[in-house]
Amino acid sequence: MEISIDVLIFYLVSLVVVGSACIVAFSRNIVHSAFSLLGTFGGVAGLYVFLGADFVAAVQVLIYVGGILVLILFAVMLTHRISDIDITNRTVGRIPALVAVAVFLGILVYAIGETDWVRVKEVAFAPTTAVIGNLFLGDYLLPFQIAAVVLLVALIGAITLSRKEIKE
Amino acid sequence: MDFTVQDLIATLLPGAVPAALGYALAAVAVAFAVLSFFVAPLAGVTSWLERRVWARMQSRVGPNRVGPQGILQWLADGVKNIQKEDIIPASADRKLFLLAPYVVFSGFLGAFVVIPFGSWLIPADLNIGILYLLAITSLVVVGILMAGWSSNNKWSLLGGMRSAAQIVSYEIPAGVAVLTVIFLSGTLSMQGIIKAQGWAPWDWFIFYNPFTLVAFFLFFTAALAEGNRTPFDIPEAESELVAGYVTEYSGMRFLFFFFAEWGNLYVIGAIAATLFLGGWQIPATIFGVTMAEHPLLKGVLEFAVFFVKAYFWAFVAMWVRGTLPRVRVDQLMAMCWKYMVPMSFICLFGTIVLLVIWPEGNTALTMATLAVSCLIVLYFMWRVVYQIMHSRPTLYLKPYV
Numbered sequence: 001m002e003i004s005i006d007v008l009i010f011y012l013v014s015l016v017v018v019g020s021a022c023i024v025a026f027s028r029n030i031v032h033s034a035f036s037l038l039g040t041f042g043g044v045a046g047l048y049v050f051l052g053a054d055f056v057a058a059v060q061v062l063i064y065v066g067g068i069l070v071l072i073l074f075a076v077m078l079t080h081r082i083s084d085i086d087i088t089n090r091t092v093g094r095i096p097a098l099v100a101v102a103v104f105l106g107i108l109v110y111a112i113g114e115t116d117w118v119r120v121k122e123v124a125f126a127p128t129t130a131v132i133g134n135l136f137l138g139d140y141l142l143p144f145q146i147a148a149v150v151l152l153v154a155l156i157g158a159i160t161l162s163r164k165e166i167k168e
Numbered sequence: 169m170d171f172t173v174q175d176l177i178a179t180l181l182p183g184a185v186p187a188a189l190g191y192a193l194a195a196v197a198v199a200f201a202v203l204s205f206f207v208a209p210l211a212g213v214t215s216w217l218e219r220r221v222w223a224r225m226q227s228r229v230g231p232n233r234v235g236p237q238g239i240l241q242w243l244a245d246g247v248k249n250i251q252k253e254d255i256i257p258a259s260a261d262r263k264l265f266l267l268a269p270y271v272v273f274s275g276f277l278g279a280f281v282v283i284p285f286g287s288w289l290i291p292a293d294l295n296i297g298i299l300y301l302l303a304i305t306s307l308v309v310v311g312i313l314m315a316g317w318s319s320n321n322k323w324s325l326l327g328g329m330r331s332a333a334q335i336v337s338y339e340i341p342a343g344v345a346v347l348t349v350i351f352l353s354g355t356l357s358m359q360g361i362i363k364a365q366g367w368a369p370w371d372w373f374i375f376y377n378p379f380t381l382v383a384f385f386l387f388f389t390a391a392l393a394e395g396n397r398t399p400f401d402i403p404e405a406e407s408e409l410v411a412g413y414v415t416e417y418s419g420m421r422f423l424f425f426f427f428a429e430w431g432n433l434y435v436i437g438a439i440a441a442t443l444f445l446g447g448w449q450i451p452a453t454i455f456g457v458t459m460a461e462h463p464l465l466k467g468v469l470e471f472a473v474f475f476v477k478a479y480f481w482a483f484v485a486m487w488v489r490g491t492l493p494r495v496r497v498d499q500l501m502a503m504c505w506k507y508m509v510p511m512s513f514i515c516l517f518g519t520i521v522l523l524v525i526w527p528e529g530n531t532a533l534t535m536a537t538l539a540v541s542c543l544i545v546l547y548f549m550w551r552v553v554y555q556i557m558h559s560r561p562t563l564y565l566k567p568y569v
Contacts, residue, residue: 005192031261031317038307054295058300061306062299062306066309070306073313129295129296129299129356
């Protein structure tokens, strides 16, 4: 098999995703784990680019790196005695974890083996933004609205939980 | 003009060069050229100009020794900083401490991928241009948090936290203000947004209706806050936090943060020029010369127009920095969430309503907005002149010492 440069870049991006995911899981320092998510999120955005999903890739970076990762970092950094490995990254329950991972891996391998993969000869890199917008406001209007309502509820819930009651 | 870097590579490297390798080489070459010949001198000269402008506003001299009027000061600063020892605190988290300046810098440099310098002079005209820009600049937040935490210093951590909270908050009014423009242009591509406007001020989106005029200033203010500029520079407030997240940095790593900050001034101006001020648009004929017949002249003029529009706002940012005091943390957050976010949503909905009423725009409304803006500018200039005449400032310094 001829190794073309796009295949090479694909493996490089995959290596970044898997490598930083491993650091997230195995690092003894929870702040390092949190920062390694940067590589995972960014790499997944790269994989979206490979699939021709430009809009999803940009939104992935915008939401996950710009929003979720920053919130995780805030939560981690504001925790008391965060550099104490004993309270943050203890290794607990090795055997149940091993069993769960083994079962999950088995299911994944089975699913990959059973799937009828179709290889597209030429990926057409067409703009997807307008199509996504039309679908959201057309065929998928109800799921879109439900997601919006869920987010609104989460927002109100967060405010209710975090506000201080002012006693008269 | 269908000339691409791809063709250039093909002519330079004849023979069997695979297309993908050509693209990869072109990408590296363009990145190198943009960084070395445009971004680095630009950020450097901006640093010198800011110090001079600021000094002038405070009746000081500023750096004026290296080169004519001190214009080569940035080279001297660079040479000096590159020779300095790269001090890493013993208690710092070494890996993250070393990595942080690069994360900040790549987030800033990534913005240049979609900045349209001319009708064909753009590194990559992505069809999600402006969305990509908002996404890639969020890397800066992560880098700043990384710098703040890894320094293992309470001032650094506080500075990093403040910066992240500030940037994440001000992304909302900035994003909504950008959305008003996207509604008008119907595209996310930077070139598409510029092509939806014209060369004349009444064709620009800023004067399209009163709401976009407000949206422009909301965007500019939010962009200043996202760039950690005075009056929003509480992340590195000297009087409270030493130097915020850069406290422990020295030498070239220290400079990288400020490199990004000064370069970011131009990026702010360039985005503002693209979204609201017609970008590189020039008239089709100037003094009887048809621009389409002179591609080189057209390219140069477009670049010049875009550069002046973008750099004017960089100058305004320096001006604001020399004029306004720093806000407090609670004032900063109150201003964002209580005033700018509601205002940006009003602008968005107002623009949508006007678009429903007049899908093709309303010339009378545009002209009225333009006229009112001109009146505001004239009144502002009159006030400045009035203040100068009546305060009778004694200038001890000549403007160009």
